[in-house]
Amino acid sequence: MTLYYFVDLYELDQNAKQRKIATFKMQEDEPGKVEIDGDHEHPIMRHIIFEGIFDYKNARPGKLYPYDGMSFLENLKYYFRSGYLLATDVQRATIDI
Amino acid sequence: MEGQSFEKQHETSKPETGPEISIESILERGEIEEREDYLGYYWPIQRIKIKDDGIAFFKTETKEPESSYYARGDYETIAIKLDRLLGFNIVPTSVKRTIKDDRGIEDRGIMECFIDDAEPAIKFSIDWPTKTTQQEIVKAAVFDYLIGARDRHLANFLINPETGKIWLIDHAVYMFETGRHGSLIHDEARGKEIPKEILLKLVALLEKLDSVPAKDIATYAGEKVEVSSIWRRIKENAVALVNAKVIL
Numbered sequence: 001m002t003l004y005y006f007v008d009l010y011e012l013d014q015n016a017k018q019r020k021i022a023t024f025k026m027q028e029d030e031p032g033k034v035e036i037d038g039d040h041e042h043p044i045m046r047h048i049i050f051e052g053i054f055d056y057k058n059a060r061p062g063k064l065y066p067y068d069g070m071s072f073l074e075n076l077k078y079y080f081r082s083g084y085l086l087a088t089d090v091q092r093a094t095i096d097i
Numbered sequence: 098m099e100g101q102s103f104e105k106q107h108e109t110s111k112p113e114t115g116p117e118i119s120i121e122s123i124l125e126r127g128e129i130e131e132r133e134d135y136l137g138y139y140w141p142i143q144r145i146k147i148k149d150d151g152i153a154f155f156k157t158e159t160k161e162p163e164s165s166y167y168a169r170g171d172y173e174t175i176a177i178k179l180d181r182l183l184g185f186n187i188v189p190t191s192v193k194r195t196i197k198d199d200r201g202i203e204d205r206g207i208m209e210c211f212i213d214d215a216e217p218a219i220k221f222s223i224d225w226p227t228k229t230t231q232q233e234i235v236k237a238a239v240f241d242y243l244i245g246a247r248d249r250h251l252a253n254f255l256i257n258p259e260t261g262k263i264w265l266i267d268h269a270v271y272m273f274e275t276g277r278h279g280s281l282i283h284d285e286a287r288g289k290e291i292p293k294e295i296l297l298k299l300v301a302l303l304e305k306l307d308s309v310p311a312k313d314i315a316t317y318a319g320e321k322v323e324v325s326s327i328w329r330r331i332k333e334n335a336v337a338l339v340n341a342k343v344i345l
Contacts, residue, residue: 010136016144016152016211018135047222047251054250054278056271077138082267083154083209084217085252086137 002095003028007076008088011044018086021045024076026069034066034073044085053079101151101190101210123150124192124208140169140269145208152213155196157206169269170207171322176268179243179331182305183298185236187265212264215255225251226285229261237263238286238344239295243331244268246283248276273327286344299339306332 006025010018022038022045038045052063055071056078064072076087101120127147132155135142143155158170173191180188191209198204218225226234241249248271255264263282291299306328337345 008136011217012211014213016154016213018144043220043222044217047219051222059277061277078271079250080252081137081139082217082253083135083137083142083156084255084266085219086135086139086142088136089138 004093004095005070005073005090006093007073007090009038009044009076009080010086012084024066024073026073031069032067034069036066101212120190120210121192123147124153124190124210125194129196144211152211154209154211155194155204155206156209157204159204159206168322170205171324172270172273173207173209173268175273175322175324175327176244176265179302180240183240183302185240185298187237187240187263188268189264189266212255212266214259215257215262215264217252218254218256219251221256221258222251225256228256228258229263231289232292233261233263234282234286235289235291235344236295237265237282238280238289239291239299239338240265241280241283242338242344243334244273244327245330245334246272246276246280247274248272248278249280249282250278251281254282273322283344289344291338291342291344296339296342299335303332303335303339306335 004025004027006023008023009021011021013019020038021042022036024034024036026034036045036049040046040049049066052065053072053075055062055064055075057074058071064075066072070090073090077089080087124147127150129145130148131144131146133144135144141157143157145153145155147153156169156173158168170193174193176188177191180186189210189212191207193205194208195203195205218228221228237254240246248267249265253265253267253272255266256262257264
């Protein structure tokens, strides 16, 4: 049994219907390694991977990247909150391997 | 108004004669045909289909914690009020509205027009300035300077890459009070000359601000937020820009 933490990120189509861009997921026993299920070439994904997001939760200067693990996951929902782009809270799932 | 989906709908469905129907009145009174929760977290947002018209976001305030910290409807209202006083048309139209949920319980919030022909600027990443125009950047930078924007990153504005038009979105507590990241648009425009037509709009804004009592603005925006102090800040910043004639 492996515990995963994950966040889904959504964008809108032309009818304002949500479609998932990607799932960011991290295994509990690999805390610095966020994997991305989705199109890595999507322009938003490329921006997140290379340019990062801000740290709202701890109000630290600088950026957060997928290799920052849980801090990165926890801040996605604050960075993407406008409606045009929305991230879920950090969710948990247990998976049999 | 460009990009706001109600106008596009009316281009095909509105009779050739008859009274103009404003976007505000549709948002305030249009019959709600569909209502769907978006998946997300930070603030509950719903997709609203208005019968015979366009699509809007409903951003509930009722489901927020009862704290001034979360009074996003008031902050959004200040932004749209300022935009209309300036005549910039850079903030999507929004109105306050109370609707009933599936159980008949009243739900108070902001109904905001969905912009269907622009993309979040993050899609263009660091190349975003090449997708718009200097005039749009300066106009948006003036707006952000006035409000002291504290969280204008690439997910908080839209660009129509065909026309270069910018839309500023997500004017909540992070933008006005608690954000720490400033405005990318302001950073891009710093030191640029403010065109005469925008300076004239700033002068006109100052005249309008003087003629609108703070208590009226507070009434307009609500009572949760220190509207008068935000308005005072906007006025001081407008004076600074008019005197400098460049983006400070």
